[in-house]
Amino acid sequence: MIKNKVISLIKNRKFKIIKKNLSPLDNNKLRVKIKTVGICASDIPRAYENGAYNYPLVMGHEISGEVFESKIKKFSYGDKVSIFPLRPCKKCLYCKKKNYNHCKNYSYYGSREDGGYAEFIDVDPWNIIKLPKKINFLDSFALEPCAVALNTIKKIFKKKPSKDDNILILGSGFIGLLISNILKIKYNNLNLSVLDRNDHKLRLAPNKFKKINIKKIDIKNFYNKFDYIIETTGNSSLISDTFNLAKNKSLIAFTGNINGKVIFSKNQINLLLRKELKIIGIWNSNYKNPAQNDWVDVIKLFEKGLKPSKLISHKIKIDKIPRYINQIFLSRNKKKKFKFLKIVATND
Numbered sequence: 001m002i003k004n005k006v007i008s009l010i011k012n013r014k015f016k017i018i019k020k021n022l023s024p025l026d027n028n029k030l031r032v033k034i035k036t037v038g039i040c041a042s043d044i045p046r047a048y049e050n051g052a053y054n055y056p057l058v059m060g061h062e063i064s065g066e067v068f069e070s071k072i073k074k075f076s077y078g079d080k081v082s083i084f085p086l087r088p089c090k091k092c093l094y095c096k097k098k099n100y101n102h103c104k105n106y107s108y109y110g111s112r113e114d115g116g117y118a119e120f121i122d123v124d125p126w127n128i129i130k131l132p133k134k135i136n137f138l139d140s141f142a143l144e145p146c147a148v149a150l151n152t153i154k155k156i157f158k159k160k161p162s163k164d165d166n167i168l169i170l171g172s173g174f175i176g177l178l179i180s181n182i183l184k185i186k187y188n189n190l191n192l193s194v195l196d197r198n199d200h201k202l203r204l205a206p207n208k209f210k211k212i213n214i215k216k217i218d219i220k221n222f223y224n225k226f227d228y229i230i231e232t233t234g235n236s237s238l239i240s241d242t243f244n245l246a247k248n249k250s251l252i253a254f255t256g257n258i259n260g261k262v263i264f265s266k267n268q269i270n271l272l273l274r275k276e277l278k279i280i281g282i283w284n285s286n287y288k289n290p291a292q293n294d295w296v297d298v299i300k301l302f303e304k305g306l307k308p309s310k311l312i313s314h315k316i317k318i319d320k321i322p323r324y325i326n327q328i329f330l331s332r333n334k335k336k337k338f339k340f341l342k343i344v345a346t347n348d
Contacts, residue, residue, distance in 0.1 A: 085110055
């Protein structure tokens with residue numbers, strides 16, 4: 001009997017490594033042997049700040065692996081796959097329009113039901129996307145965050161940005177760097193700046209773009225400078241400063257999970273009005289939507305040279321996940337220094 005090792009969040013701040021027998025596979029599911037799974041920033045509050053919907057929970061939604069068992073003809077043993085983690089109801093108004101990321105009654109692998117911090121996962125075939133054999137597992141785990149990054153770009157740039165447009169990415173975390181790398185592939189001669197407070201992250205942004213460390217340069221020097229602002233940090237103070245950074249009639253996109261209360265002053269709201277700013281929010285990515293399928297388009301970007309693996313700072317075994325989530329949490333709360341960018345767990 002094959003056993004499945006899972007990293008189970010049994011209560012807030014408490015993980016347990018469990019080995020249990022694999023049950024017989026349901027006829028309407030695929031069994032995937034997980035090869036790589038990424039630790040997402042959203043997993044930290046889920047594990048350490050009572051963010052889980054239920055316990056026990058196997059987290060992890062950035063998943064890639066191989067088909068291990070299938071009773072469905074279109075999938076075979078050994079197929080290389082990634083998993084779209086959102087499970088839509090397929091009944092609501094948005095699902096009927098194939099806007100599945102806006103489903104009103106969705107589930108989600110890794111947050112609302114068990115996900116990828118494991119050796120095996122049983123998945124609805126609808127959520128499985130096949131991958132070309134030449135794509136490395138250390139790239140394919142990132143299909144989900146890459147699709148989010150690409151959706152962001154598509155929502156902002158309905159047409160090719162002009163070389164005169166001044167673009168700012170707030171944050172050189174994983175999503176911010178994916179956005180900058182995709183923009184580099186899609187467009188030439190962009191006037192783009194990446195802003196962060198960590199040199200070890202800024203160094204990974206494409207060298208053709210400007211890099212701003214706000215620990216070394218007063219952010220006020222950049223007020224009224226940008227035509228497009230992409231906020232990826234979720235940092236409340238940066239979010240409230242975006243209206244100052246924007247030119248008149250600029251577009252601001254919010255993509256990051258908010259880390260605390262955001263308060264806009266009267267003066268900031270006046271800026272929003274007087275500058276006639278446009279604000280958009282980005283949520284997840286488009287999948288199996290004929291009008292926009294970010295997942296298929298990301299695979300094409302991989303074939304054009306997009307390499308998320310270059311942004312991996314730590315490659316670990318899955319049983320080390322609790323330790324590294326703890327280190328990230330302590331680092332975020334300034335209790336312990338820990339330099340990282342992207343942590344990926346493997347089963348090899």
